[in-house]
Amino acid sequence: MAASGAHPAWMDEVPSFEDYSRPLLDAVAAAPAGDRLVLVGHSLGGLNLALAMERFPRKVAAAVFLAACMACVGRYMGVTIEEFSRRTTSGFFMDSKIMVLNTDQGPRPAVALGPKLLAAKLYDRSSVEDLTLAMLLVRPGCQFVDDPMMRDEALLIDANYGSVKKVYVVLTDDVSTSEEMQCWMVDLSPGTEAEVLAGADHMAMCSKPRELCDALLRIANR
Incomplete structure (x- = not known):
């Protein structure tokens, strides 16, 4: 995504x-x-995935949501973020830095995930090396909750987003979100297939890479 990873933009430029x-x-x-x-x-990236599915449904054979926000037809995408917030405690973000970015569109809330949060809730089953790299690469991120696209109940339609095969990978031991929250999103989109992956933290690609790859191969070969 823009302003993420190695992308050169900064979040206040998006x-x-x-x-x-x-x-x-x-x-x-x-x-x-x-x-x-x-x-x-993965994670909040499920909402970006939903937009790609809506725009290019015939280019997507399957969409895999890995402990991700999964939107549904007939409801605005931001409802998943709101439900997550409703289910979590006020201290969830621990030592993360909450900030306000000054953008051309006006003030925008952002968060830079703190090292204690990364260690306790996201990389708690991953290697020290992966955790250390994450701490070095962390950048402020936004949820765009006030963006008109996130509030549009007519954005995702059956003929596009709804027509794409969806598979949700439920991480049963992810302490950053509950199994119930993940299943709630699956239930919102009837017909969604579910894969269950045990023993992984939120960053399953780091903590259970072989098992995750096996699951993705099964999905691709169906």
């Missing part, structure tokens, strides 16, 4: 959720004609 999603949208749009992709969205 005007909208669509611009934030632009790297993914451009990558899917550039897929050769006839190719169908298996896309994987």
